[in-house]
Amino acid sequence: MSSPPAHRLTPATLALLLIPPLMWAGNAVVGRLMQGVVPPVTLNFLRWVLALLMLLPVAGWVLRPGSGLWAHWRRFALLGLLGVGMYNSLQYMALKTSTPLNVTLVASSIPVWMLIMGRVLYGVAITRRAAVGAFMSLCGVVVVIARGDLGGLLSVQLVPGDLLVLLAALAWAWYSWLLARPPANEPAAIKADWAAFLLAQMVFGLVWSGAFTAAEWITLPALPAGQSAIQWGWPLVAGLLFVAVGxxxxxxxxxxxxxxxxxxxxxxxxxxxxxxxxxxxxxxxxREPPQLYHLAGFVLIVGGILVSSRR
Structure with missing residues (x-):
């Protein structure tokens, strides 16, 4: 039997493929712009509160007792922890000391961490081609973290953002495996409705994010009288609307x-x-132009992913 033909890359399909990376890049830039306007973990919490309110009219049925959500609350609580509570909180925290380009480059190594995590947690074999691709991508991550100074790699001073975005990448890799290996009895109605599936994660994710936000506020340094940790105004409103919708x-x-x-x-x-x-x-x-080492890291990361994903 012949395989089905590939879907043509029509303008509508190209738009669907280009919107996510454009929004993800914008998320990193806005996260950087919001530094000093709102604490990073609080930004993540407010973002998902707004997104949940927008989804309630179309997917609120998933919160009803008989929807199947509550029978599988442990799975959705873990998905909410990794995808809603941790991933973007860590990214926004990373942007305090790292640039959007560094953060997105290191985060683009997620397929490599998925490969390694699949072997460790699920026993999925890594082929020789996949191993070569993973090595190339990891070299790209090292180039970016070392800021291109491979000669002084042993003495390189890591900024906290580099480590935080690596943790974010690991969280998203595990999250992706949980999506790829759903339980056989996962409620079909929730799985078939993207809005309901996302809302089911948000409900629990906001509990985690709320706890992380409370911890953030407890540990915030004392501010001078008359100053607030959140600078309310149109920049914050515009930033929140973008990250909640986009x-x-x-x-x-x-x-x-x-x-x-x-x-x-x-x-x-x-x-x-x-x-x-x-x-x-x-x-x-x-006004943060890319450097030559960013290009080298990008080539290695993407090249490694292409090598490992070739049939």
Whole structure:
């Protein structure tokens, strides 16, 4: 039997493939712009509160007692911890000391961590080609973290953001494996409805994020009288609306539709455009132009992913 033909890259399909990396890059840039405006973990909490309120009218049925959510609360609590509570909190925290380009480049190594995590947690074999690709991508991450100074790698001073975004990448890799290996009895109605599936994670994710936000406020340094940790105003409102609508809802929906049309392999290639979009936005909005080592790291990371994903 012949395999089905690949879906043509029509303008509509290209738009679906380009929206997620554009939104993810924008998320990193806005996270950088919000430094000093709102604490990073609080930004993540407010983002998901707004996203949840937007989804309630279309997917609120998932919160009803008979929806199947509460019978599987442990799974959705773990998904909420990794995808809602941890991933973007760690990214926003990383942006205090790292640049959007560094953060998106290191985060683009997630397929490599998925490969390693699949072997460690699920016993999925790593082929020789996949191992070569993983090594190339890890070399790219090292180039970015070392800021291109490989000669002084042993004495390189890591900024906290580099380590935080690595933790974020590990959290997202585990989250992705949990999505790829759903239990056989997962409620079909929730699984088939992207909004309900995301809302089910948000409900528990906001509990985790709320706890992390409380811890953040307890540990915030004392401010002079008359100063607030949150600078309320239109910049904050605009930033919150963007991260709640763009990276949280629009990118999630576009990614699901794009994967359904062209498959995960093709879609993953487009996801690697995120650092390029972040470089353009950073140079334009933040006056942080990319360096030569960013290009070298990008080539190694993407090259490794392409090598490991070839059939």
């Amino acid at each position: 990276p949280s809802l629009l990118a999630y929906r576009s990614w699901g539709a794009a994967v359904a049309r062209v498959g995960p392999a093709t879609a993953s290639v487009f996801s690697n455009l995120t650092p390029l979009f972040a470089a353009l936005m950073s140079a334009t909005l933040l």
